[in-house]
Amino acid sequence: MKKSAPALSVCPQCHSYKLPHRVCPVCNYYDGRKVVEDEKSSK
Ligand SMILES: [Zn+2]
Numbered sequence: 001m002k003k004s005a006p007a008l009s010v011c012p013q014c015h016s017y018k019l020p021h022r023v024c025p026v027c028n029y030y031d032g033r034k035v036v037e038d039e040k041s042s043k
Contacts (some may be wrong), residue, residue, distance in 0.1 A: 008017040011024040012032070023030040 007020055009020040010016070011018050011027060011029065013024060013029040014027040016024065016026045018024040018026070023035045028034055028036065
């Protein structure tokens with residue numbers, strides 16, 4: 001199976017690659033807003 005170009009977006013905040021329609025894992029911004037996830041149980 002050949003992978004085509006990964007569907008990545010560039011975060012407008014920190015300009016890192018991130019998954020589209022996802023909160024940026026680097027700066028936690030999404031759509032110009034800071035998003036705080038409540039997922040302490042998974043880590
Ligand atoms: Zn970011």
